[in-house]
Amino acid sequence: MTQTRTPLIKICGLNSADAVDAAVNAGADYLGFIHFPKSPRHLSLEHMGALAARKGDAKSVAVLVDPDEMLMGEVLRHMRPDFIQLHGGESPMRCLDARHYAEIGVWKALGVSTADDLQKALTYKDHVDGFVFDAKPPKDADRPGGLGEAWDYSLLKDFDPGQPWLLAGGLTVETVSEAIAQSGAPGVDVVSGVESAPGVKSLDKIKAFITAVKAL
Numbered sequence: 001m002t003q004t005r006t007p008l009i010k011i012c013g014l015n016s017a018d019a020v021d022a023a024v025n026a027g028a029d030y031l032g033f034i035h036f037p038k039s040p041r042h043l044s045l046e047h048m049g050a051l052a053a054r055k056g057d058a059k060s061v062a063v064l065v066d067p068d069e070m071l072m073g074e075v076l077r078h079m080r081p082d083f084i085q086l087h088g089g090e091s092p093m094r095c096l097d098a099r100h101y102a103e104i105g106v107w108k109a110l111g112v113s114t115a116d117d118l119q120k121a122l123t124y125k126d127h128v129d130g131f132v133f134d135a136k137p138p139k140d141a142d143r144p145g146g147l148g149e150a151w152d153y154s155l156l157k158d159f160d161p162g163q164p165w166l167l168a169g170g171l172t173v174e175t176v177s178e179a180i181a182q183s184g185a186p187g188v189d190v191v192s193g194v195e196s197a198p199g200v201k202s203l204d205k206i207k208a209f210i211t212a213v214k215a216l
């Protein structure tokens, strides 16, 4: 896929008003809020709702891991996200159920380490509204994402998953340009690369990352 427009930008794991405002003011397209207790970026539903209300023209994304309908209902009630990102082991049918239940866009995050992993996306494409292609987490990881792990982004070159998608996994201001060139990504998603420590957002890194992508 040839890159013809400025890549879309999702800044994820936002957990303070200052960080949300920095992302919005710098021009992020998507703001990600994580509800997963094992994550250092975990937010209560009330906090997600309060931060998402500062989204301005950006779209809000609730990042969830294998949520049941009760949790999804609570997320919809407290936060009213524009999208739900399912970042666990959700099956294609589970994604479709979530889409019907939530009546908003559902993205599926998939861990990739080989070309075979990408073929899995094709079994989801009629059941979701978009994809996040991330590093495949190690088996003993306590969370399925937000690990800051880079991977072979060139696996995505010329791959068409049939839905819009974002590239994630170990992106930083230093690597994002080359990662987009290698993958042809129409958009990027970052957590660790805009933090000074796990769960501690750096306003300077958020601004620098967005500025770098917008300059491409």
Ligand SMILES: O=C(O)c1ccccc1N[C@@H]1O[C@H](COP(=O)(O)O)[C@@H](O)[C@H]1O
Binding pocket: 012, 013, 032, 034, 036, 039, 040, 041, 063, 064, 065, 085, 087, 109, 132, 134, 143, 144, 145, 146, 147, 148, 149, 168, 169, 170, 171, 189, 190, 191, 192, 193
């Ligand atoms: O960031 C987390 O803690 C997290 C927890 C559970 C599910 C997803 C999570 N983050 C997702 O990870 C990628 C990018 O991570 P990184 O830049 O490599 O650190 C992104 O899709 C986040 O939504």
